[in-house]
Amino acid sequence: MDVEEVKERAGPREFSPADDMPEEYRKAATRMIQFHANSEIMGAYLERPFVRQSPSLERKLAFSAKVQDEIGHGQLLYRAAESLGVKTRDEMLEELANGEGKFLNCFHYPMDSWHETPMIAFFVDGAAMRRQATLKKTSWEPYAHAMDKVCFEEGFHVKHGEHILAELAQGSKKDQEKLQEAFDEWWPRILQFFGPTDDKSTHHDFAADVGLKQMSNDELRNAFLNAYVPKARKYGLEIPEYPRIEENDDGTWKVREDDLDWDEFFTVAKNDYEGSHEQIGKRHDTQEAVEWVRDVLDDHEQRPMGGAGPAAAD
Amino acid sequence: MIWEVFRQENAGEYHTHCGNVHAPDAEMAKLFAQIQHGRRKPTHSLWVVPQPEVHEVDDEDTAFGGTTDKSYRWAVTYDVDASFAQEVADSEREQEEAARSRGDD
Numbered sequence: 001m002d003v004e005e006v007k008e009r010a011g012p013r014e015f016s017p018a019d020d021m022p023e024e025y026r027k028a029a030t031r032m033i034q035f036h037a038n039s040e041i042m043g044a045y046l047e048r049p050f051v052r053q054s055p056s057l058e059r060k061l062a063f064s065a066k067v068q069d070e071i072g073h074g075q076l077l078y079r080a081a082e083s084l085g086v087k088t089r090d091e092m093l094e095e096l097a098n099g100e101g102k103f104l105n106c107f108h109y110p111m112d113s114w115h116e117t118p119m120i121a122f123f124v125d126g127a128a129m130r131r132q133a134t135l136k137k138t139s140w141e142p143y144a145h146a147m148d149k150v151c152f153e154e155g156f157h158v159k160h161g162e163h164i165l166a167e168l169a170q171g172s173k174k175d176q177e178k179l180q181e182a183f184d185e186w187w188p189r190i191l192q193f194f195g196p197t198d199d200k201s202t203h204h205d206f207a208a209d210v211g212l213k214q215m216s217n218d219e220l221r222n223a224f225l226n227a228y229v230p231k232a233r234k235y236g237l238e239i240p241e242y243p244r245i246e247e248n249d250d251g252t253w254k255v256r257e258d259d260l261d262w263d264e265f266f267t268v269a270k271n272d273y274e275g276s277h278e279q280i281g282k283r284h285d286t287q288e289a290v291e292w293v294r295d296v297l298d299d300h301e302q303r304p305m306g307g308a309g310p311a312a313a314d
Numbered sequence: 315m316i317w318e319v320f321r322q323e324n325a326g327e328y329h330t331h332c333g334n335v336h337a338p339d340a341e342m343a344k345l346f347a348q349i350q351h352g353r354r355k356p357t358h359s360l361w362v363v364p365q366p367e368v369h370e371v372d373d374e375d376t377a378f379g380g381t382t383d384k385s386y387r388w389a390v391t392y393d394v395d396a397s398f399a400q401e402v403a404d405s406e407r408e409q410e411e412a413a414r415s416r417g418d419d
């Protein structure tokens with residue numbers, strides 16, 4: 001199939017590994033899905049310390065379930081990316097550990113206090129879910145299938161995140177202050193979650209033309225604002241003055257894109273931010289620490305009866 | 315040899331198990347699967363898989379989803395509004411449907 005035919009046929013779940021896809025499509029899809037997979041993993045690592053730091057048993061259970069889900073999303077997505085035949089999962093994990101792999105801006109910043117957790121678990125998961133819901137219609141079938149399961153699970157993440165937010169917002173004066181502080185710090189990053197504005201985005205056109213991407217960055221960001229600005233207000237959070245958020249005539253919202261720090265965004269995008277090194281370093285060390293597990297599994301697979309023996313219970 | 319057959323109705327949908335055929339090799343299995351399973355119902359693609367390659371674990375072997383109360387991992391547990399975002403409401407509804415068909419409540 002050539003690129004022209006791909007563009008002509010591009011539609012929801014249109015292409016699968018049974019189709020002979022041009023290299024340009026396979027590379028673009030790999031870049032997009034690998035980025036998504038990496039982000040699931042890096043998000044899980046950012047939240048992992050809060051399994052231990054949860055203030056109650058209920059929160060601890062929910063947080064550990066969420067972190068486990070995110071790692072699972074990463075695994076599903078690496079499979080979807082692998083099915084394009086460009087990179088193996090090992091290569092992608094190696095790239096993530098050595099700092100070549102790219103991932104979402106929000107996961108390059110350290111998260112230190114419990115009051116920050118709803119910034120990820122409600123706002124970032126909410127933003128991600130908004131985007132993922134549109135990707136159920138992506139043209140690469142294995143990616144769309146991964147989105148079916150991811151979206152099924154994510155409702156729990158977002159509602160649990162909002163539950164923490166509600167609890168803190170109704171807490172002591174001190175809780176409310178710390179929550180507002182966290183919000184001031186995270187809000188601009190959250191707005192940049194959807195990536196550069198359409199006129200600065202480099203990969204959008206092709207990904208949209210071949211049906212990989214269903215909505216532009218700006219459309220997604222605005223849709224997110226419409227749902228989440230009222231939520232922030234409901235919990236008494238004050239929207240920072242900058243970046244300026246403007247209300248359209250029809251009651252929907254948009255952000256003044258020029259108010260956002262795109263230099264910082266592109267530094268983050270290159271894995272060159274302070275936090276980038278820290279987060280990637282942590283991931284790298286963990287990857288190395290469990291290398292022996294992968295080695296044992298690989299040895300087992302290579303033995304003649306490997307994999308065909310009785311399955312061990314988990 | 316027996317081959318298990320999976321049928322996909324339209325591009326993008328899931329291949330689901332629809333039966334099996336007797337065949338001496340994969341080529342013949344694909345042919346027989348077409349005749350048996352691909353003619354009357356809408357078919358976009360068929361997979362054939364040698365039956366010995368299909369390994370099973372069922373609910374007698376294991377407790378799927380564990381044996382302890384895991385309500386903390388379901389959206390419906392959290393008494394905050396899901397209707398503000400279509401995708402959150404959809405996810406909650408899908409989870410509720412799954413809980414019902416698992417017979418959880």
Ligand SMILES: [Fe+2]
Nearest residue numbers: 040069070073
């Ligand atoms: Fe996720």
Ligand SMILES: [Fe+2]
Nearest residue numbers: 070125154157
């Ligand atoms: Fe999530």
